[in-house]
Amino acid sequence: MKKKILNVLNEYIDGEIVLEKPKDINFGHFATPVAFSLAKKLRKSPVIIAKELCEKLLKEDIFSSVEAVKGYINFKLENEFLDKFATWSLQNENDFAKGSNNKKILLEYVSANPTGPLHIGHARGAILGDSLCKIARHLGYEVTSEYYVNDAGNQIYLLGLSVFLNAQDNFFDMDIDWPDEYYRGSYINDLACEARDNFGVDIFTDNTNVKLLSDWAKDKMLELIKSNLKECGIEFDSFVSEKKLYEKWDEVFDRLKRNGAIYEKDGKWWLNSTKYNDEKDRVVVREDKRATYLAGDIIYHDDKFKREYDEYINIWGADHHGYIERVRAAIKFLGYDENKLEVILSQMVSLLKAGEPYKMSKRAGNFILMSDVLEDIGSDALRFVFLSKKSDTHLEFDVDMFKANDSSNPIYYINYAHARINQLFEKSNKKLKDILNVKLDNLNSDAENLLFYSLLLPEVIEDAFKQRALQKLTEYLKILASFIHRFYNEYRIIATEEEDKYLKILSTSALSIRVGLKLIGIQAKYKM
């Protein structure tokens, strides 16, 4: 819709035109403050410019009204135009709000260490990533979703050791000298029991078995993570193993050396990342020849860029923000365009329940499990709450809010709007095909506004994706639901003269809700 209008406007106005949403939908469907910016160039008052433009634009038949108010120009679209779009959309649900972008995107998210179950902070990144992926695909992008598995470092050994020591403590009642950074939490207990059932209790008598336990536990944890994600409807296209990537380390290392990216000092190899904005150089190979975590990420990004995508998006936890520059530097050193990499940081989450805040810490075992919250409020509610806030700000919410079955629970409210429309069809015994070709004319302003707003979804998702601001979509759905409820209360629909028209309009509303929800991984309800 927007595009059509801009095309028309461009015939009259040179330069960039900003189309915005009027403060009040009764002013018009779209508005532009373009007269203000033209005022200087034309040396005329904005009010006069707006008036003059108005007169010219009135001739265009896609507008039913064009008004100049205090320098703004407000447009209303012709019913016929909206009607055509509505009919098409209802006939082509699967293509509704689709885009024609064709870039290839590699989207990496979650990538949590396979050393324990996912906690609520991971869930935020997971849900954001999955929803971005769904929306991007709808808009035509070719997206690969990827999980980078850190299965190579010391933390995996520590996982095995934690299981080993836990077993010695529990099964043999031994005095344990716990290392500082061991993993706690009941899942270690469970792992120890399972390992005992699997391998026999004797495995815990010989500490050369820690390595074997580590590998085994890591695989177990990866399975657990996958099932955590699945509870929320999230699946990945690919999992990349850090360990496997190390086979390519020698080659990458040589290339870095040739490109002058690394140098030897104090027996270690350093990445010269200060050359590209990092605050200091970083060690990539330690004195004992072991590579650091950064090395893994360098190989990984080399691997990513070799696969030739147009854009790379990483969703990282906010604690990684200092990490961005060094990875960018490495990408540049390897001869790639580092501007293709975009990092989205997802901030901390604090959960409230009856006003009690929880603190999270992966190591300490005092963290909130994603699966617990999912069990508490369900995947739909969790997805909705995470997406309704900007991802780069801290988020605090009370789980109790999403248990209520009334309008205080936004996901409930939206579903109810959708279900109501469906119920109308059941009561009226009409099918979509019966009302599809009803002409939408002579609509009152409430009906027209509802129709217009329902058809706005394509603009909303385009905008939400481009700005990586999915809260625009959830916000839209909330407002649309409120429009629907208001209309429902105000007008009787079944067995009135307007029945067919109203059913058609409400069908487009339901369509937008259904498609909008689907794009954030929620299945709209037909019955409450």
Added chain:
RNA sequence: GUCCCAAUAGCUCAGCAGGAUAGAGCACUUGAUUCCUAAUCAAGAGGUCGUGAGUUCGAAUCUCGCUUGGGACACCA
């Protein structure tokens, strides 16, 4: 000390490529069911947009300072 994110209604937050009277939900007050789910709706009240300056026709939005809060600053991953 350096860097990142924030500060908007009592609470949780939208709005921020500058634009019309600063919005929503919760909570609070009042009203609406002989009629499609009142699981809803309508109305009211509630704000010096942290603070000081600057940029200009115009600032919650941009720039700089300050205050307060959260986080990050490994040869851990």
